[in-house]
Amino acid sequence: MNEKVMRNQRKWQTILFAGIIIALTYLSSDITDFNIVHGIATLPDAAIWIFSNLFVTQESLERLPKILGKLAETILMSIAATTTGTVVALFLGLMGSKTTGTSNALAMFARFIASVARNIPVVAWALILLLSFGQNSVTGYLALFVGSVGFLTRAFIESIDEASQSAVEALRATGATYFQIVYKAVIPQCLPQMISWILFMIETNIRSATLVGILTGTGIGYSFDLYYKTLNYNAVALVTLCIVLSVIVIELMSNHIRKVIL
C-alpha cells in the first residue's frame, strides 16, 4: 500500500516536472520568436553554406602572417590576464579562505569582490572599459583580467579550504608565523590544483578573448569581425581554423601538464 502511494506520488512529480519544462520551453520560444521547425530547417542550409563558402583558398593564405600576428596577440593577452589575475586572486583567496583568513570582515570583502567581478559578464566590462581606454590590447586585457580574478578567487578559496587544515595546524603548533604557514604549508599543497585552475582559465580566456576582441576591436576577434563584415568568407574560414587549432593545441598541452602534476 505504502509503496503504491509512493509510486503514485513519484509519477505525479514526474508529470509535473515535465509539464513545467514544456511550459517554460513554450514560453521561451514565444518570447524569443524561435520556431523550432524553422530552426531545424535552416540547419541543412547552414551546413551547405559552410561547406560551399567556408574553405581556405590560396588568396586568403596570403593573409596568414597578419592573422597569426593577431592570434599571438590574443593568446598573449589571455595568458597575461590570467597570470596577473592569479596574483591578485591568490591574495584574495588567502583572505577569503576559512583556514588562512585573518578576519571575517576581510573574508567577506574578498568573497564580495570575487562575486561581483565574476558575475558581471566579461562583455559588460569590455564595453565599459572601451569607452575610456580606447581600441587597444589593454582594454581587452583588463576585461579578461577582472573576470579571471573573480573566477580564480573562488577556485582558490575552494582549493585552500580543502587541502591544508592539518598541515597548517602542525606548523602553527611549532610557532610559525603567518607567512611561513602560507609559504610552507598552504601554497605547496594547493599548487597542483591552482596550476590546473590557471590552465583552465587560460583556455576559457582564449575563447572569451575572441568575443571581447569583436567588441573592442582587438586581436583575432577584430580580424574575424573585419573579414566577416567585408564578406571575405575564405579569410573567415582561415581565422576560424587558426582559433580552433590553437585552442586544441593549448587544451592538449594543459591536459598533459594536468596528468603529470595531479
Next chain:
Amino acid sequence: MEAISISPHIKRKANGKISIKTGNKSERVMKWTISTLTLLTIMAFLFFNYDGLDLAKAIPETAYNLKVMFLEPGLSHFTWGAAFYQVGITLGLAFLSTILGAVIAFFLALMAATNLSNKWISKTVRIFVAIVRAVPTVLWVLIFAIAAGLGSEAAILGMLFHSIAYLVKAFSEAFEEVDKGIMEALKATGASWWHIVTHAVVPSTFTYLLSWTFLRFEINFSVAVAMGAAAGAGGIGFELFMASGFYFDMREVGLITYMILLLAIILELMSTRLKNRYFPATAK
C-alpha cells in the same frame, strides 16, 4: 656501496649523502609551467598594442564612469517593462539552448559512453565534440547568422552547439560511472540495449543529468548576454551594447549591469546548492 645495500630505498647523491630534495617529475613540470607563463606574460606586456592609450586620462574617466554606473543607475531609453521583457528574452535564449542541448546531448552521450557503445562510435563522437568546443560560441552564432539571418534562431543554434559539446562530455562521464553489476544483471535477463538505458542508466544518473543541465543553464545565461551584445541576438545584452556603444548612457548601463548581476548571483547560489547536494566531492 655498503650504505646502499643497507637501505636501498633511500636516494643518495654520488658522494653517498642522502639527497633531501628529490626533484620529481611533477615538481619539475610545475616549475617549468610557472616560469613559461611568467615569461609569456612579460612578453605580452612588451608586445601589446598601446595605440591611443592615455592612462592618465583613462583611469579617472573609468573611475567616474563606474561611479555613475553603480551609484546613479536609471533608465532613459526604455521603460521598466521593456527592461524586464528583454531580460526575459535573454533567459528564454539560455533556456531553449540548454533544454534542446540537453535532449540532443543525452543521445550523443549514450553513443559516447564507452560502456554503452562501441569503440569507434564513441571515438568519433568525442572528436566531433572536441572540435565543436574549440570554436568559440560567438563564431558559431555569427556563422549561423549568415544562413539563418541575424536573430534568435542563429543565436540559439550557435549556443546549442556549445551546450551539446559541454553536456555530452558531462553526461557520458556520468553514464560511464553506472554500476557495472546492474547492467550485467539486466543483460543476463535478456534485456535489450534500450531497456538497459531506460531501466538502469537513466534512473541511476538522472539527478546528475539534471544538475549538469542546470549548471549549463547558468553558463548559457551569461553567454546569452554576450551574444546579445556581440552578435545581435537581442535581449538585455543588446540593450547593454546600445546603451554603452551608441547612447553613452552610463546610468542605463549601470541599471542593466545590476539586473544581470542580480540574476547571475541568484543562478550561482542555486547551482552552488545543487553542487553541494549532488557533487559533494567536487564542491567541497
